[in-house]
Structure formats: structure tokens, C-alpha cells
Amino acid sequence: MTSDLRQRHKFARIAVPAAVLLLVGGAVTVQSSAPAAAAETTLRAAAAKAGLFFGVAASPNRLYSIVGQEFNQLTPENDMKPDRIATSSGGLQNTSGADTLVNHAQSNNMLVRGHTLVWHSQAGALQGASQATLNTFIGNAINRWGSRIAYWDVVNEALEDNNTGRRRNQWPHTMNRDANGDGDYFDAGDTDVIRDSFIRAKQVVQAGGLTTKLCINDYDVEGLTVQGGTPNRKADALYDIVRNYRQYIDCVGFQAHFNDNPNSIITDDLQANIQRFADLGVEVHITELDIDDDLSNNDIGTGQAENYRKVVRACLNVAQCTGITVWGISDSESWRSSERGLLFTGGNGSYQKKSAYHAVLDELNKGRNSTPPPSTPPVTPSVSPSTPPVNPTTPPPTTPPPTTPNPTTGCSATVSLNSWTGGFVATVRVTAAAAPISGWSVQLTLPSGATVTNTWNANRTGSSGTVQFSNVSYNGSVSAGQSTEFGFQGVGTATGLTPVCTAA
Ligand code: G3I
Numbered sequence: 447m448t449s450d451l452r453q454r455h456k457f458a459r460i461a462v463p464a465a466v467l468l469l470v471g472g473a474v475t476v477q478s479s480a481p482a483a484a485a486e487t488t489l490r491a492a493a494a495k496a497g498l499f500f501g502v503a504a505s506p507n508r509l510y511s512i513v514g515q516e517f518n519q520l521t522p523e524n525d526m527k528p529d530r531i532a533t534s535s536g537g538l539q540n541t542s543g544a545d546t547l548v549n550h551a552q553s554n555n556m557l558v559r560g561h562t563l564v565w566h567s568q569a570g571a572l573q574g575a576s577q578a579t580l581n582t583f584i585g586n587a588i589n590r591w592g593s594r595i596a597y598w599d600v601v602n603e604a605l606e607d608n609n610t611g612r613r614r615n616q617w618p619h620t621m622n623r624d625a626n627g628d629g630d631y632f633d634a635g636d637t638d639v640i641r642d643s644f645i646r647a648k649q650v651v652q653a654g655g656l657t658t659k660l661c662i663n664d665y666d667v668e669g670l671t672v673q674g675g676t677p678n679r680k681a682d683a684l685y686d687i688v689r690n691y692r693q694y695i696d697c698v699g700f701q702a703h704f705n706d707n708p709n710s711i712i713t714d715d716l717q718a719n720i721q722r723f724a725d726l727g728v729e730v731h732i733t734e735l736d737i738d739d740d741l742s743n744n745d746i747g748t749g750q751a752e753n754y755r756k757v758v759r760a761c762l763n764v765a766q767c768t769g770i771t772v773w774g775i776s777d778s779e780s781w782r783s784s785e786r787g788l789l790f791t792g793g794n795g796s797y798q799k800k801s802a803y804h805a806v807l808d809e810l811n812k813g814r815n816s817t818p819p820p821s822t823p824p825v826t827p828s829v830s831p832s833t834p835p836v837n838p839t840t841p842p843p844t845t846p847p848p849t850t851p852n853p854t855t856g857c858s859a860t861v862s863l864n865s866w867t868g869g870f871v872a873t874v875r876v877t878a879a880a881a882p883i884s885g886w887s888v889q890l891t892l893p894s895g896a897t898v899t900n901t902w903n904a905n906r907t908g909s910s911g912t913v914q915f916s917n918v919s920y921n922g923s924v925s926a927g928q929s930t931e932f933g934f935q936g937v938g939t940a941t942g943l944t945p946v947c948t949a950a
Contacts, residue, residue: 485811489789489803490518492810493770496762499557500810501771503734506546510795512775514554519596521559521733521771522547523781528563528583529570536575536582538590548594559733559771562599562663563587564643566616574617577639581646588650588658597697597731599663600647601640604687609672609709611679628919632690640687644694662688663699663733669713670722670900670935677900677935680709681719688726689931698723699733702757703773705785706738712753715935717760718870722933724766725862725873732761734773736780736787737802751805754789758809765814854880857924859888859945870896870940873933874904874915876947878924885922885950888915888932896938904932922950 486492493500501519513520524530525543533539551558563584569575572583588598604619606612613619613631623637624630631638640662647660666672667681688695700720704712720730735757739750761767774780776790776797789806790797860875876886890913892898897910904915921930 486807489516489807489810492807494518496810496813497765498761498767499769499771500806501557501559501769502775503771503773504547504550504775506543508775508779508795509546509550510775510797512790512795512797513550514556517556518554519557519559519769519771520547520551521561523561523774524568526560526562526587527568527570528565528572529568531587532570532572532583534571534575534579536572536579536584536586538583538586541590544591548591552594557596557769558591558594559661559731560587560591560595560598560658562602563647564600564618564639565602566614566618567603569617577618577621577642580618580639580643584643584646585650588647588656589654592654593657595658597659597661598647599699599733600644600660602663603665604640604662605664605667605680605683607666607709609666609676609679611683613683630686630919632686641691641694644691648694659696659729660694661697661699661729661731661733662695663701665701665703665734666707666709668700668702668704668716668719669711670715670719671713673708673711673713675899678709678713678719685723685726688723688728692726692728695728697729697731699731701734701773702732702736703734703782704737704741704753704757704787705782706741711741712737712757716757717763718935720760720764720767722873724764725931728766729769730761730764730767732757732767732770735770736773736782736785738782738785738787740785749801750787751801754802755805755809758806762809762813763815856949857883857886857947859947861890861943861945863940863943870936870938872936872940872943873931874945875929875931876917876924877929878926878949880926882923882925883949886917886924886947887950888945888947889913890915890943890945892936892940893938893942896936896940898934898936900935901932904934906934917950 486495489500499519500517501521502513502517503521503523504513505523506525522544525547531538531541531544548558564580572579604613606614613622618639621637621639622631625635626633644660651658651660664684667678667684669678670681672678688698704710723730737750737753741753758770761770772788774788776793777783777786777788778793780788789800789803791800792798856879858877858879862873863870874888876888892910892913898906898913901915905918907914915932924930
């Protein structure tokens with residue numbers, strides 16, 4: 447965990463009244479003021495008090511006073527995309543719009559999210575480039591703004607639509623090679639544009655001593671499930687990527703463009719999904735939030751304001767969810783103006799607050815959950831590609847006591863639960879004893895009425911009563927004393943789970 451995040455958590459715990467967080471050049475400082483307990487009246491102040499940022503996508507021609515008044519984070523909506531700033535050889539051009547936005551953010555004490563380095567869309571002159579050219583561009587872009595950019599979207603929208611769980615099949619993902627044919631790109635002999643781009647970005651950050659954090663960003667990854675309770679395979683695929691490349695990835699962005707598409711609705715398990723990524727030790731951000739105002743068939747709320755409230759609450763309830771960004775100021779100026787998905791009406795600098803605005807402000811003013819949901823220690827990645835050290839943002843482990851003996855051979859398992867009325871997510875940690883293992887299985891017995899609906903990072907036999915989980919191809923080998931994790935989601939109540947681990 448970084449010092450600024452630690453500072454935020456410390457601040458949240460001590461809950462000093464009327465103290466505000468000031469965001470200065472990417473760092474967070476605490477400033478005390480008069481001992482009043484009044485609710486904050488701007489989104490940025492309420493968010494800062496709760497220990498997160500509240501941001502907006504912006505363009506140079508719309509830097510009205512509201513931007514600095516209401517928001518303390520800024521994402522260039524289009525001005526840092528490769529089609530604006532990249533040359534075909536990976537150099538930079540036309541950076542004036544991006545410079546204007548970064549300068550505006552800095553003079554208004556706003557964090558900046560760089561958006562975006564590697565993306566199949568809006569690639570401009572980089573379209574079709576080799577990894578070497580992408581790496582050149584990554585280096586040039588990161589170094590131009592250095593630590594003035596708090597977060598960079600290194601890879602954007604790598605996964606296919608329609609809940610397939612697959613990578614996209616267009617450039618730059620056409621560079622990927624599954625050398626051993628095992629169905630993933632995680633092995634040392636594989637080629638993976640995601641891994642290689644993050645390795646390059648991490649090298650640049652480390653070489654420059656930058657504080658910039660490196661994120662992966664996607665849409666339709668928000669819930670554990672999609673409409674109808676089907677597992678969200680796109681979210682699961684993103685989870686596998688972050689888990690495998692944890693040493694390069696500092697943060698995960700859920701775009702959160704919520705609309706009527708079955709894969710894009712707000713589901714009840716948004717918080718649980720944020721939590722499982724947080725449990726990997728990364729920060730989670732809601733990066734491009736807009737909510738169609740016609741989500742009457744949504745399963746968690748009937749009105750836009752109510753839906754906004756629920757998304758904000760899901761983030762607030764997970765300590766590692768450290769920021770929310772709305773994708774524009776007003777409905778009329780949104781990329782999706784017909785869905786009226788933002789917090790303001792009006793335009794051109796004259797804006798009116800919608801009920802969604804008041805709901806968000808009210809929810810932010812309530813602050814974070816006083817009893818944070820359980821978290822599990824970060825996972826030891828199952829791949830160990832050549833380079834950087836383990837990321838320093840890893841939070842201190844909160845390991846529960848093992849529920850099976852920890853002998854010198856074999857394995858042990860612990861389980862942590864995140865429950866809500868009618869459902870739960872379990873994260874199971876498998877730890878090898880004093881000798882390495884090459885496979886594992888975990889058995890546990892669910893209470894009557896509990897049923898598993900979704901599993902990740904494990905094969906499963908059974909869904910109720912005694913359920914058996916075993917390793918998948920990429921996480922069976924665990925070094926001595928090291929751990930791996932899998933998870934499952936279910937309906938009903940799951941208490942008193944006692945996992946029994948057997949090594950293969
Ligand atoms: O600026 C030109 C203008 O001069 C020209 O007359 C006009 C004619 O079409 O185009 C204008 O550029 C448009 C640009 O937005 C600025 O408004 C582009 O055509 C249009 O394609 C571009 O759309 C952007 C879109 O990304 C492109 O994929 C949206 O503004 C932007 O909000 C959107 O943002 C993406 C995120 O980057 C990634 N996640 C999804 C999100 C929504 O699609």
C-alpha cells in the first residue's frame with residue numbers, strides 16, 4: 447500500500463471531524479479545520495472526506511469552473527488517446543490538448559488519469575504497430591507527464607464483447623501467441639500484449655522513480671454476474687489477468703457505462719466483485735460512470751438517482767475502491783446524450799444539478815462503511831515473468847488462522863466470506879506447506895440451502911452440500927510456503943465453512 451493510500455485509510459479510521467483531504471500533485475495530505483460536522487456541499491469535498499477521489503472526463507474546450515469546483519480528478523476524454531498524440535514510430539505529437547488538461551488539473555488540485563496507452567480503438571498512427579513500437583510510445587507518453595499523472599490506463603478494453611471471456615481478436619491482441627496451447631497467454635513462453643505492455647510501463651515508472659500507478663480498464667466487468675445470474679465471464683477473465691500479472695498492475699478500472707444491454711446492467715453483486723479485485727491487492731476505480739436513466743428493468747433499483755446511489759455505496763464499502771469518475775459533466779455533452787446518464791443538465795458552462803447529483807452527494811457524505819467487509823491477503827502470482835519486483839502497493843496481509851493443519855507436506859486452506867442478504871462470495875486461499883505441490887483439491891461442506899452459482903480459478907464438482915474444488919491449469923503448482931487463491935459465489939448463507947486441502 448502506498449503512503450498516500452495508507453494515509454487515506456488511517457484518516458478514515460481516525461475519522462477526524464471536518465478534516466479535508468487535499469490532492470496536491472498526486473499526493474494526499476490531511477488538513478484540519480474548524481470542528482464543524484456539516485455535510486460537504488461539493489462532490490469533491492464529500493469524496494475527499496470519505497477518502498476517495500471523485501472525477502470527471504474532460505476536454506480542453508469545456509474547462510468551465512464547475513470542473514475544479516465539483517471534481518478532484520480529471521480524465522482526458524479524448525486528448526491522450528493514441529489517435530491524438532502518437533506518431534507511427536511511437537513518438538508524441540499534438541499534445542497541447544493533453545497539456546492543457548494536465549495543467550488545469552494541477553492548478554485545481556486534481557489528480558489526473560491518463561487515458562489510454564494500448565487500445566484497439568482510436569489507435570490512429572499506431573494501428574498495427576509492433577510491441578516494440580508500442581513500448582516506445584508507452585515510454586514517451588509516461589515520461590512526458592511523469593508523476594503528474596497519478597494513474598495511467600495502460601491497457602484499455604482488451605476483452606471481447608458478449609460475455610465470452612476471451613481476449614479481443616483484433617490488433618493489438620493479434621500479437622498474442624499461446625505457445626503451449628493450454629488456452630491462455632499467461633505462460634512464460636506465450637506472447638501477451640497485456641503482459642508486455644505492463645512490463646514496459648512498469649520499467650518506465652521504476653526507472654523514472656515515478657509515483658504513477660498502472661491500471662487495466664474495461665467495461666461490462668462490473669458485476670460477478672450479468673443479467674439473469676449468468677456468470678460474468680468477462681469479469682472473470684479480467685480477474686485472471688490481474689491475478690497473473692499482479693506485480694505489474696496497480697489498479698483496475700471498471701468503466702461502468704450502465705445501460706440496458708444484458709451485460710451492462712447494474713447487478714446486486716457489484717460490491718462483491720469490487721471486493722474480489724481489492725483482495726488481490728490492487729486499487730479499484732469506477733472510471734467512466736454513466737447510468738442510462740431508463741433502467742427500470744434493472745434488478746437493483748428503479749430510478750437513476752437510486753442506481754447512482756448504489757454504485758457509489760458499493761465503492762464506498764470497499765476500502766480499496768479509491769475513486770469514482772463520471773464520463774462527462776452534463777447529459778447534453780455526453781457521448782451518450784440520448785441516455786441522459788450524467789449528474790447535470792444544461793451545457794456550455796451553465797449546469798443544473800439532477801436528483802442523481804444529490805443522491806451521489808448524499809451517499810458520499812455518509813462516508814465509508816464503518817465495518818469494512820472482510821479481505822484476504824494478496825495472491826502470489828502463478829507466473830513469474832522476468833522483471834520488476836513485487837508491487838509496493840500490496841496491503842498488509844490479514845490472514846485468518848488456517849482451518850486445516852499446516853504439516854510439512856501437503857497444503858492448507860483458509861476461507862474468507864463476503865456476505866449479503868441472500869448471497870455470498872467466498873475467497874479460498876490454498877497454501878503449500880514446506881514442500882512445493884503440483885496440484886491441489888479443496889473440499890468443503892456448505893450449509894443447507896446454500897448453492898454455488900459461479901466459480902473462478904478452480905474446477906468444481908457439485909454445487910451444494912459437499913463441494914469439491916481443484917486447481918486449473920495455471921494455479922496447480924505452488925512453491926513451498928506460497929499461496930494461490932480461488933473463489934466462488936453462491937446464494938443462501940454460507941457460514942462455518944471448513945475447507946480441507948489435499949495436495950496432488
Ligand atoms: O472532434 C471531432 C470533430 O471535429 C468532428 O467534427 C466530429 C465528427 O464526427 O468528430 C469529433 O470527434 C469525435 C470525438 O469523440 C470528440 O467528440 C469523434 O468522432 C468520436 O468518435 C469521439 O468519440 C469518443 C469515443 O470514446 C471514441 O471511441 C467519445 O467522445 C468518448 O467519450 C469515448 O470514450 C470512450 C472511452 O475512451 C473508453 N470507454 C468507452 C468510452 C465511450 O465510448
